[in-house]
Amino acid sequence: MGGSSTSPCDLDREFAPQIAQLLATPPLQSGQEYYDGLIQSKKHDGIRVNFSSKHGKGVCANKYFAEGDLILKDQILVGAQHSLNKIDCAVCSYCFRFIGSIEFQIGRRLYWQSIGSSSDRTNRRHCHESDVGSSASSSGATKENSNTLSEEVLVSLITGDMSLPFTDHFGLPQVVACRGCEEERYCSQSCADSDWETYHSLLCTGSKSEPSWRSALQKFVEHANGSNDIFLVAAKAITFTLLRYKKLKTHPEFQKNTDQSNFCLLMEAWKPLSMGFKKRWWDSVALPEDVDSCDEDSFRQQIRDLAFTSLQLLKHVIFDSECAPLFSLEVYGHIIGMFELNNLGLVVASPVEDYFIHIDDLPDDEKEEAEKVTGPFLDALGEDYAVPCEGTAFFPLQSCMNHSCCPNAKAYKRDEDIDGHAVIIALKPIRKDDEITISYIDEDVPYEERQAQLADYGFIWVGAVMEVLVCWIVALGVYGSTALG
Secondary structure, X not given: OOOHHHOOOHHHHHOHHHHHHHHOOXXXXXXXXXXXXXXXXXXXXXXXXXXXXXXXXXXXXXXXXXXXXXXXXXXXXXXXXXXXHHXXXXXXXXOOOEOOOHHHHHHXXXXXXXXXXXXXXHHOOOOOOOOOOOOOOOOHHHOOOOOXXXXXXXXXXXXXXXXXXXXXXXXXXXXXXXXXXXXXXXXXXXXXXXXXXXXXXXXXXXXXXXXHHHHHHHHHHHHHHHHOOHHHXXXXXXXXXXXXXXXXXXXXXXXXXXXXXXXXXXXXHHHHHHOOOOOOHHHHOOOOOOOOHHHHHHHHHHHHHHHHHHHHHHHHHHOOHHHHHHHOHHHHHHHHHHHHHHOEEEEEOOHHHHHHHHHHOOOHHHHHHHHHHHHHHHHHHOOOOOOOEEEEEEOOOHXXXXXXXXXXXXXXXXXXXXXXXXXXXXXXXXXXXXXXXXXXXXXXXXXXXXXXXXXXXXXXXXXXXXXXXXEOOOOOOOOOOOOOO
């Protein structure tokens, strides 16, 4: 696929030198200082990020970890719940914790499930009550579950007028609405304020916004929901950078330095995202099985055109001439590619599952009485009654962990992990100064599939019989992640 010289985006040509700086590998010292500061601010004293010219960056232990020990809880830098998943799970838009009540979760899901079963699913409205549909994620609500419960009953669950037995054992945070659009919901005012300051203030469709701007934003969201909701995550990455830029510009330190250019401030605002491993989305996305290899160039061209359409729609919403290079197709494509290659799936278990397990574990007499009330709701939800919150996220420290086919750690949510943080647990004893590694792929899939998946990261497989993995860094001007497996 051609570079910026063949790009349909004028900004790729106009700002080629600045774009090259944005996408260049940060100097080792700058990267080390960034991660040292991040670890210190988050109090993750048990780990450190090391850099080497041979292997790029990696995470090492600062202390001994026993098997099963918590190594890291890494907060999301940028992430979003899958669009379709929003119909199944009402969670905080900032930390992704389940909100409302067990009744609210069950009633809301069954209500939208009933809407979906009575209309054409391709035209269903989803997400929050005023959002438009998405094709980007699987959803339990798309399945044919039996729901004979009346709308009146479901609404009474949603509003809290009806209570189910034993839900007081599963208290969830009350819903806090966005100050603008009241479509995004949060578990606390603190999360609402943090989301507003970090991303949402530039993407809020509230009634106070100008109608033409609100219409432009809705067109962008509709396109993302109808094609690939990774564009919504990319938009959050850009708004994250824009808002950091605006905040830096008001900082006394930068106001005193009259020689500080806008682009220098943009580079500083971009720094957290500059650390991610990046390749263009249309170059790195895996070729679907139903696309013949002779059609690969055409497929990748279509992917690039899809990204360009999304970018044009987004520019109508939040374009800032002072940060123009950020809106180039080259940067947009690398942001999306970063999420493809660095993301750890955002998953938060549903408390609805724990609730029905609790009912099932009751003494027989209590269980029988409880199931008279809860049984119809469980039947209506069907086998996938406990769909978790699912999404895509970039975690700044977890993304530094290198791959191994014999990892000593894994991403694993414990019962107490009820938000979107990445949780890394030791699989075996890890000595101080040992590198902490994870597997980028499902180790249970067939050899050929693992080989194909790892190729996206620049891994070469040698010796199919012995399955000896030889890893190397692709010279793309980025910090790759690599380790011997």
